[in-house]
Amino acid sequence: MTEFKQVELSPSKVGPRPFYHFVKRGFDIIGSGLGLIALSPVFAWVAYKVHHEDGGPVFYNQARVGKDGKLFKMYKFRSMIPNADKMVKQLEDQNEVDGAMFKIKDDPRITKIGKFIRKHSLDELPQLVNVFKGDMSLVGPRPPLPSEVEQYTDYDKQRLKVTPGCTGLWQVTKRNDANFDEMVELDLDYINNSGFFYDMGIIFKTVGVLFKPNSGY
Template sequence: MRAFIKRLLSLYPVRRPLSILALMAIDAVALLAGLLIAGYLVAGENRVSEIFYLAPVLLTVWLSLFAANGLYDRAPERRNPGALLAAILLGAGLFAFGSVIYPETQFVLGEILVAAALALLLDGGLRLLYEQGIEFIYRRGFGLITTVVVGDEESRRKVRRIIEQQPSAYSVVGELGMSGDRVDLGLLRRILDRTGARNVVLAGAERLPDEEFLSLLHSMRLRGVRVRVVPGTITLMSGRSILSQRVGMPLMEVGYPQLDNNQRLMKRVLDIAGAAGGLVVLSPLLLAVAVLIKLTSPGPVFFKQKRVGADETVFLCYKFRSMYQDAERRQAELEAENEADGAIFKIRKDPRVTPVGRFIRRWSIDELPQLINVLKGEMSLVGPRPLPLRDYERMDEHHKQRLSAVPGITGYWQISGRSDLSFEEMVRLDLYYIKNWSLSLDLKIILKTLKVVVTHEGAY
């Protein structure tokens, strides 16, 4: 149970919704209790049932005011007692105004003032207990945001000392020095892989050239790792710094243009809808193929292989097993017969492929389990194909530029010849896709993929 809670709280996308829901529940309980007690004290028992009847409207108005006053934002904003007081007084004012327009609510000024005072005391107390509980959870090691600190030695020491002294959600699990005016991205990736850190605090960002800084941001974005920067003196003097997570120092969270975020969110929505819909619609076919594979050759139904995805992250890629069990061991024996150039390995009449495997490869059915990878966020419906570790290790550095996008089940390469193209042509097409990506291009590729699958172009 402890491990489950720790895992749940470590998922950053879940933390914010959970926090907001918990705070809204606290506020609703405090506000409703204030209204009920005030109603009972002023008008007696009969008033309680009337307030219950009005409760949905009253709570909706009051909670909306709480949201407008930043009481569901991050810790520094939501802990402002002035914002809580302002939201409750605004709500009381609206109720007083509403009671004049709609006298059937039967609210009187005394009842409203008592309700506001009680709600302020109850909500303030409950919110204080909530914040104390959050700090207790952090001290027990739950919900910590694992962090890698990047910067020169002195800056890293200062950041680490402040984080360790403050009861915050941050936990330093790794450090990386800066080599002059650059960050070793390869080493940073290895540290992130080893520690599982989901946050990077960068001290000394002003010393990085623009191109170096943007490469770092792009790399971290592909990994879903947040980047926060310790601002320099000039930035602090401008008054625009953002105090993040009450960590004891000003931290600026670096974001991307909203338009770009919206497009990528839409791409993710398309991925989830397409993958979930595909698994449901194709479930009879998937089940039939699974049975055929199990009946015709020994071994598991699915083939799981380590592949290299966005920003050189390694994940398990799912496919229907189309080869005999000893296929990976036999690959070393067949290297001399490789018909593909560059880093990839392909043989048209591969002796390791089973009869059923040859059929499902011809119709690209073996790739369908990768819809699971799409749901997990490891792949997209459209993007560069993820290559096995064997192929990745044989790539030149300039080939690895194709890893600057989330890999896909289909892509520009698949609709342009697939296995009939050389490795260099595949890389060139992948880079073209990355540089010219748009949702409309994704949709065109998906439609053209259907034609390619039906005509078996480049499939073997």
């Protein structure tokens, strides 16, 4: 059985950091705004392909848990059939991730175009709107579902001490090869090492995911 280290968060990383947060928020606003403009042709192409496949809605929004437990609506391109949420109960026995997460590698709910946009993380692009609004940052722990947080231990809840992000340390390292405990460990490692240049390194690695298929599903 794999043993996981218990990461102790540095008080200096979760306490007041006015300069870092000012710079980070400024970069988030500029980066997300420019991204929405520059990637508008990609948005249009994905929107057309998603709607053309089954005539369903292009976008999908879902309640997620942000910093300090605050709920917000997270936006994505729809990559599953329209009634996907209603099928979770009947697919629970096929969950391939231990802990407070639900993942199936060959999820029958995913559409054809959904497989492609997930592989290249294009389904995540609408979250630039969340970043611009301030619900999320470009870099940070992934925002969990309320149902997942209900299963969190106090240790797991430490990942909610910072603003969630579109991408983070575990997404550019292990992605879906990581189980829940590894994800928490990597998120806490990120928080302990967070800084402007560290964030920039993760963003550059994330850009490569858009062009090179990975283990996303």
